[in-house]
Amino acid sequence: MKKLLFLGLFGLMAAVTYAGGYRVSLQGQRSLAMGHTGVAVVNNAELAFFNPAGLVYLENKINVAAGASAVFSNVKYQNSEFGLSSETDSPVGTPFYVYGSYRVNDWLSLGLAAYTPYGSSVEWPTDWAGSHLVNNIDLQAIYIQALASVKISDKISVGGGPIYVNGSVNFNRNLNRTLTDIDGNRSNVTVDASGVSAFGWSASAMYNATEDLRFGVNYRSEIIVEAEDGDATFENIPNSPLTPFQDTNFDASLPMPAELSVGVSYKLLDKWLLAFDYNMTYWDAYKSLDLDFANPQIPDSKNPRNYKNSSTYRFGMQYLANETITLRVGYYFDESPVQSGYFAPETPRNDAHGFTGGLSVNINDRFSIDAAFLYNRYEEVDESYAPNPGDFPNYEGAPFKGTYKTSAFIPGLGVTYKL
Amino acid sequence: MKNYFKYIAIMALGIVSCEPEFDNPVDEKDAYTNGEADFSRYVALGNSLTAGYADNALYITGQENAYPNILAQQFEKTQDIEEFTIPFMSDNAGGLLLAGNQITQNRLVLAVDANGDPSPRVYTGMQPTTEVGNVLQGPFSNLGVPGAKSYHLGFSGYGNVQNLATQSANPYFVRFASSPEATVLEDALAQNPTFFSLWIGNNDVLGYATSGGTGVDQTNNTDPTTYGENDITDPNVFGSLYSQMVQSLATNASGGVLINIPDVASVPFFTTVPINAIPLDAATAGALNQQFSAYNTQVLPGLVQAGFITAEEAQARQINFAEGQNYVTLQDESLTDISQVVQGQPFNLDPQTAALLSQLRQATPTDLIPLTSAGFLGTIVGDNPNMVNGVSVPLGDQHVLTNAEQSLIRNATQKYNQIIAGLAQANGLAFIDANAMLNQLANGGIPYDGGTITSTFATGGAFSLDGIHLTPRGNAVIANEIISTINETYNADIPKVNPGSYATVTASNEVQ
Numbered sequence: 024m025k026k027l028l029f030l031g032l033f034g035l036m037a038a039v040t041y042a043g044g045y046r047v048s049l050q051g052q053r054s055l056a057m058g059h060t061g062v063a064v065v066n067n068a069e070l071a072f073f074n075p076a077g078l079v080y081l082e083n084k085i086n087v088a089a090g091a092s093a094v095f096s097n098v099k100y101q102n103s104e105f106g107l108s109s110e111t112d113s114p115v116g117t118p119f120y121v122y123g124s125y126r127v128n129d130w131l132s133l134g135l136a137a138y139t140p141y142g143s144s145v146e147w148p149t150d151w152a153g154s155h156l157v158n159n160i161d162l163q164a165i166y167i168q169a170l171a172s173v174k175i176s177d178k179i180s181v182g183g184g185p186i187y188v189n190g191s192v193n194f195n196r197n198l199n200r201t202l203t204d205i206d207g208n209r210s211n212v213t214v215d216a217s218g219v220s221a222f223g224w225s226a227s228a229m230y231n232a233t234e235d236l237r238f239g240v241n242y243r244s245e246i247i248v249e250a251e252d253g254d255a256t257f258e259n260i261p262n263s264p265l266t267p268f269q270d271t272n273f274d275a276s277l278p279m280p281a282e283l284s285v286g287v288s289y290k291l292l293d294k295w296l297l298a299f300d301y302n303m304t305y306w307d308a309y310k311s312l313d314l315d316f317a318n319p320q321i322p323d324s325k326n327p328r329n330y331k332n333s334s335t336y337r338f339g340m341q342y343l344a345n346e347t348i349t350l351r352v353g354y355y356f357d358e359s360p361v362q363s364g365y366f367a368p369e370t371p372r373n374d375a376h377g378f379t380g381g382l383s384v385n386i387n388d389r390f391s392i393d394a395a396f397l398y399n400r401y402e403e404v405d406e407s408y409a410p411n412p413g414d415f416p417n418y419e420g421a422p423f424k425g426t427y428k429t430s431a432f433i434p435g436l437g438v439t440y441k442l
Numbered sequence: 443m444k445n446y447f448k449y450i451a452i453m454a455l456g457i458v459s460c461e462p463e464f465d466n467p468v469d470e471k472d473a474y475t476n477g478e479a480d481f482s483r484y485v486a487l488g489n490s491l492t493a494g495y496a497d498n499a500l501y502i503t504g505q506e507n508a509y510p511n512i513l514a515q516q517f518e519k520t521q522d523i524e525e526f527t528i529p530f531m532s533d534n535a536g537g538l539l540l541a542g543n544q545i546t547q548n549r550l551v552l553a554v555d556a557n558g559d560p561s562p563r564v565y566t567g568m569q570p571t572t573e574v575g576n577v578l579q580g581p582f583s584n585l586g587v588p589g590a591k592s593y594h595l596g597f598s599g600y601g602n603v604q605n606l607a608t609q610s611a612n613p614y615f616v617r618f619a620s621s622p623e624a625t626v627l628e629d630a631l632a633q634n635p636t637f638f639s640l641w642i643g644n645n646d647v648l649g650y651a652t653s654g655g656t657g658v659d660q661t662n663n664t665d666p667t668t669y670g671e672n673d674i675t676d677p678n679v680f681g682s683l684y685s686q687m688v689q690s691l692a693t694n695a696s697g698g699v700l701i702n703i704p705d706v707a708s709v710p711f712f713t714t715v716p717i718n719a720i721p722l723d724a725a726t727a728g729a730l731n732q733q734f735s736a737y738n739t740q741v742l743p744g745l746v747q748a749g750f751i752t753a754e755e756a757q758a759r760q761i762n763f764a765e766g767q768n769y770v771t772l773q774d775e776s777l778t779d780i781s782q783v784v785q786g787q788p789f790n791l792d793p794q795t796a797a798l799l800s801q802l803r804q805a806t807p808t809d810l811i812p813l814t815s816a817g818f819l820g821t822i823v824g825d826n827p828n829m830v831n832g833v834s835v836p837l838g839d840q841h842v843l844t845n846a847e848q849s850l851i852r853n854a855t856q857k858y859n860q861i862i863a864g865l866a867q868a869n870g871l872a873f874i875d876a877n878a879m880l881n882q883l884a885n886g887g888i889p890y891d892g893g894t895i896t897s898t899f900a901t902g903g904a905f906s907l908d909g910i911h912l913t914p915r916g917n918a919v920i921a922n923e924i925i926s927t928i929n930e931t932y933n934a935d936i937p938k939v940n941p942g943s944y945a946t947v948t949a950s951n952e953v954q
Contacts (some may be wrong), residue, residue, distance in 0.1 A: 106937035
């Protein structure tokens with residue numbers, strides 16, 4: 024009986040938490056510079072991600088776009104009641120994309136795409152105030168997709184293709200707020216899984232109402248990444264049957280939620296292009312992150328997330344300055360999928376205002392360099408991680424409260440090649 | 443063209459240098475305030491509670507989580523302070539060595555036996571390495587000395603290794619006294635503290651209590667050099683020494699904290715073992731009652747009739763068992779010794795029975811059994827199943843703190859606490875009612891963000907495995923109480939700590 028009680032005390036296992044909204048919308052420098060719009064824009068091979076149906080409208084036979092961004096993002100946490108403060112020292116994230124399309128004939132283009140729409144990398148100081156929720160996390164997922172784009176008429180095309188995902192996760196947190204070994208070293212667990220694969224698809228359509236007015240819709244399916252036999256490594260565990268934590272394997276699944284985009288673009292006075300996209304990300308698939316440990320002595324870990332579907336509103340504008348230079352600006356409002364009371368510090372994300380800008384420089388007829396930057400503005404937010412016991416009766420952890428402030432500056436460079 | 447690249451590079455640089463900033467960052471010194479107090483040199487005086495002693499030993503993590511160190515960390519959020527120095531032990535095993543020989547036990551840890559039942563056991567996972575003879579270089583901000591009584595803080599020679607043999611020195615103070623003849627108080631004053639805390643006097647009654655009242659109440663004996671380890675200190679001795687200490691500390695300091703003495707009966711050391719700890723079935727109870735029948739119905743009334751004891755005492759000495767839980771039996775030194783008289787006419791009892799009955803009585807709900815006697819109750823004497831400790835063999839004085847002994851402690855504690863409260867008021871110092879606080883822990887507990895902290899042994903969160911000293915979480919609770927009192931007294935704004943982030947007891951099966 025007493026043993027059970029102690030197990031219960033130590034049973035707040037592994038809140039593996041992969042980030043509040045681990046969607047990383049950096050899938051093309053030209054689109055990003057325009058507020059990451061693109062579902063109704065025919066510009067370059069970035070269409071492979073934004074709307075594969077549009078690939079068939081690209082003028083050249085071969086189109087390639089590739090690039091990468093550098094994500095400088097840090098989060099500060101503080102709690103004024105207890106005078107606590109911490110700041111992440113996260114490594115610079117480098118999401119990338121490579122797209123290529125080949126026009127087979129007048130009505131068919133084929134393509135290949137590799138991109139990283141989901142990921143997260145956050146490093147808090149070890150043993151910080153919220154270390155029972157996360158010390159550090161690194162989540163990566165690479166999407167590789169084969170594409171077909173079919174022109175049905177001059178006005179309508181459809182596209183899409185299967186997606187292969189290869190993902191990995193490495194996550195460390197302390198077992199709870201106080202458990203240590205005899206020397207006071209905090210007991211912690213690292214879960215690690217790599218080479219996890221899964222499949223999905225995307226499908227899209229484009230409609231050219233007039234020469235200047237386009238509409239687009241794109242849907243990318245939910246992909247559940249299921250980690251099997253990942254490694255769970257326990258450190259600094261007291262030598263006691265009361266804390267039966269031993270290295271073991273775990274199974275867990277994590278949704279890469281479905282995303283629906285609809286948008287419109289309008290060409291104005293030849294030199295101007297206006298674009299609007301609306302994204303709906305179906306985050307409600309992410310109710311709880313559950314880790315099932317192979318060792319039956321170790322209680323399974325249930326970590327409520329309770330995300331909600333979230334919308335993003337994107338606005339972009341392009342101006343052809345001259346033969347060489349194209350300038351772009353944009354803005355978006357990104358609604359957080361994290362609900363109040365479920366604000367966990369893996370990627371504490373509240374609503375963001377994204378301000379974007381960038382340019383393309385045509386080096387020659389075939390080759391151009393695309394640059395973009397994104398500045399995300401987050402409001403300071405007072406939030407807590409305190410799952411509602413009515414919805415998640417098995418969660419036993421204490422609430423974790425504080426004030427968060429996030430910053431994100433993301434420069435990126437890419438190239439466009441057409442032949 | 444080159445210009446464009448230049449702009450991109452500048453843009454990227456600007457991006458790297460931007461950091462998130464709060465409107466009101468708490469990690470800047472103006473976020474909180476020290477008010478009228480100056481914490482730049484804070485010195486803590488006291489005993490084991492101040493040193494961070496826990497689980498029957500002093501060890502590093504206990505020292506780190508002692509309330510003075512918690513306070514110093516919070517003080518630092520209001521102003522720049524000098525480093526709060528601690529005479530750290532060498533390890534987390536806790537035992538002391540004197541010339542290589544272990545003189546105090548290692549810490550207790552929560553171990554689990556083959557049946558899955560947890561209990562406190564002595565940790566053996568590593569050898570103790572703290573040698574008393576290795577004197578540490580001070581000065582030290584935490585001057586808490588485990589075992590110190592009020593009058594020890596002014597004892598010259600209390601830190602002299604030569605005096606350990608005569609027990610007039612303390613091995614913990616030997617480790618860090620600035621010189622063999624320096625007193626604890628001198629070592630404090632030499633640092634010219636700007637702020638101090640004083641929590642002393644617990645051991646002036648605690649030794650008496652934990653020994654089951656084997657010592658002497660020294661009230662009216664004003665010479666502490668004649669006191670034994672388990673005696674109760676005369677409140678006048680306490681008062682005059684305590685007031686001298688407060689005067690000398692307060693003279694040059696901006697302020698200080700005086701902490702009063704909790705009622706020892708509220709700690710799990712005395713509240714964990716039930717006084718009716720003896721389970722009996724109907725047959726055994728009946729047989730025992732048979733044995734005591736002549737004692738209850740003939741011997742006791744006969745003694746009253748002979749005027750040897752009062753009717754009241756006879757009533758108190760009745761022995762009765764019943765099916766279920768029964769009160770233990772004990773020898774109570776406050777009762778009349780009847781061992782001689784019952785050997786004579788008309789009782790004619792044999793010497794062995796007479797010795798058993800000499801000061802026999804059955805416990806009442808107001809008697810207390812020390813935690814350390816838990817394993818003794820119900821054991822059998824000399825392989826004789828009829829000789830059961832606490833039943834047929836009464837418990838000795840050291841195994842029970844009787845109600846009469848408790849009232850001696852209560853009287854002394856009350857007087858100490860009046861003195862402490864009076865001096866706090868007279869000197870404008872912050873006064874912490876630790877007595878009220880520990881009573882609250884024992885009666886309902888203190889809520890925190892993970893539940894309620896109570897005095898319940900091992901699981902309540904406040905008390906370490908020795909049942910007397912606080913866990914880190916218990917220290918956090920005390921520290922919070924001190925912080926709110928300082929905030930009120932000195933018009934300061936010091937943030938509290940979250941008790942939920944502080945540990946309780948440590949589990950380990952590395953035990954003998």
